[in-house]
Amino acid sequence: MKGLSAKQQRIIDFVRGFILDNGYPPTVRDIQSGCGFSSTSVVDYHLKVLAREGYIRRHPEVSRGIELLTRPSASSLVPVPIIGSIAAGEPIPVPTPDSWDIAAGAEILEVSADLTRGREGVYALRVKGWSMVDALINDGDLVLMQYVNVVENGEMAAVWLKAEKEVTLKKVYLESGRIRLQPANRQMRPIYTEPDNIEIQGRVIAVIRRLV
Amino acid sequence: MKGLSAKQQRIIDFVRGFILDNGYPPTVRDIQSGCGFSSTSVVDYHLKVLAREGYIRRHPEVSRGIELLTRPSASSLVPVPIIGSIAAGEPIPVPTPDSWDIAAGAEILEVSADLTRGREGVYALRVKGWSMVDALINDGDLVLMQYVNVVENGEMAAVWLKAEKEVTLKKVYLESGRIRLQPANRQMRPIYTEPDNIEIQGRVIAVIRRLV
DNA sequence: TAAAGTTTAGAACAAGTGTTCTTTTTAAAG
DNA sequence: CTTTAAAAAGAACACTTGTTCTAAACTTTA
Structure with missing residues (x-):
């Protein structure tokens, strides 16, 4: 499209x-x-x-x-569980089977269905801190994620960097044997790393920032 | 019947x-x-x-x-008209009476009602370009606005700078006779200006970034 | 039973409507 | 500038489809 x-x-x-x-x-x-x-x-x-x-x-x-x-007519509200928070230096929470149990006590974010577009395995994370500003993501933002282990070239993903022991949200490109991680902010420079240094923890579907 | x-x-x-x-x-x-x-x-x-x-x-x-x-009939989804775009160097579109006419052909964004919280005069703008990165807002983002002429201290607003002839999204603080415009990105420095150099064009309610 | 009203049938007309064809104009690429 | 592709214009064809007309069958009422 x-x-x-x-x-x-x-x-x-x-x-x-x-x-x-x-x-x-x-x-x-x-x-x-x-x-x-x-x-x-x-x-x-x-x-x-x-x-x-x-x-x-x-x-x-x-x-x-x-x-x-x-x-x-197809548009309706979809309940998305907020299963935890995302911060620098710690892996992001991974959805467990009971994450999808709406009644299980988790906080629920209701979003318009055309945001998730019928995708399965969608969850939300609350951003803590300012470590994601290079992804134009602020403290308190809600990040809508989909639980996948592989992403297509150019998609924004939550990437766990094994050596650095930190998680980052970047666009992922596979370029001639190495990985380019491109920040959403065009003023920032990409970082390069080896394919076996990264672990895709999910795909970023949307970002919601509520200000008032 | x-x-x-x-x-x-x-x-x-x-x-x-x-x-x-x-x-x-x-x-x-x-x-x-x-x-x-x-x-x-x-x-x-x-x-x-x-x-x-x-x-x-x-x-x-x-x-x-x-x-x-x-x-x-309607659920708890609220239709919000996308009345135009926001870009550097030009004033943002102001809603006209027929902006609220859902059938008037405007593009419609449906959002969960708890984003607007029943506010009146809510509209959406599509961001064009990268002039708002200091507000952590990217090209293509959707900004949910409310049509107001005055904001409270610390609220994020669309501010028209008369002298500079440009619109910017910043947190507005009135400080001892002058205005401090604070970017959402904490790494950026605020700018100061005179109260009569600015014109509040609306309050930012939320930012929605759709990535996939 | 008779009469009046309601529902069903079948066919056909005329306008509505999607599609295609050829030609012309405009925009993009080399 | 030349070449190619994209977009627009105009007309025509053939099928779709709302509507109407007449007549028959069925139901209700007196």
Whole structure:
């Protein structure tokens, strides 16, 4: 999923508003006049792009067959357990089987479902201290994590550095046999280390900072 | 509204399920085959009854123009309009009366109600660029704002610096006649300015960073 | 039983609608 | 500048689909 052009975003927004207003999706010609296009084929062109990029689903040969994949009806609240805190110099807590037991007394953070997007094994950690400022993460922030042991190139992960005995949140890149750990803050420099010096403790899904 | 016949109830249920499955309402012929009627005119007949009784709204001459009037109601999710973006060197967008019109085509961010805590005038801005790293805010982050003109000491606010002609997110302190603007990042130093050089454009309620 | 109202059938029309084709314009890349 | 790709425009085709008309079957009421 890459970024949308202005017109494509406009179409998405128009469709959402149209459905909210009328209870049914617009036709190609509704979008045409609503967004100021001069031809139905232009709309069709953009809809094809949006479908290919995964923003909508089109039902061929079906009138008004446009389905928003970020449907408000699918949106609900998901309870995420806050299983502990994350601080410099100590490994992050690992979810145990009863972490997912909502009734087990753990603090619960309720987030919009489109943050977790249906992922399994999502938990939250409270950040203690200012050791993560290079990841643009502040004291008191809540970090939404997913319990995985391997991440794709470029994803932000909680990485345990064995030699340094500390945990850090960085984007992970595998580059010709060594690991590059890139801070989210572009002004900071990456650090390099050996693959067997790191241990992926989870993938960072989101950061929530509540100020007031 | 009086009771529905079995077939009419069946139509209502079918329509609801169809929309849930496909994201758009069924046609008269979809209902015909889905509910086992032998003619479209029978469906039309029952739909007229349902519209007269207030269970649905029909949009004449519109394909799939069936609107369920008993739509699933709101949970504890709060829709927040994303009214624009925030970048260095330009004032942040100010909500207009129609910003709150959910159907007006604006992009909507749904957040858990305990983030806004029932506040009025909450909107969201998408951060463009890396000018807010001193506030520990990254490119692409979503900033939840509340439309206020005055903040309490120590609250994080969007501040417009008149002389510098730029907007910044900082904690605001009034100290013996001058203003101290304190970055969230403790490693950065505060800046001081005169009270009449600043304009509070809103209070920062939360920051949401979505990474995956 | 007769009459009136309700529901069901079948077919067909006309407008709505997704799709495709070709051409033109605009933007990006080399 | 040349080449290539992306985006827009306009028209036309064929299927979809709401609607209507007429008639039959069923239910209710007197």
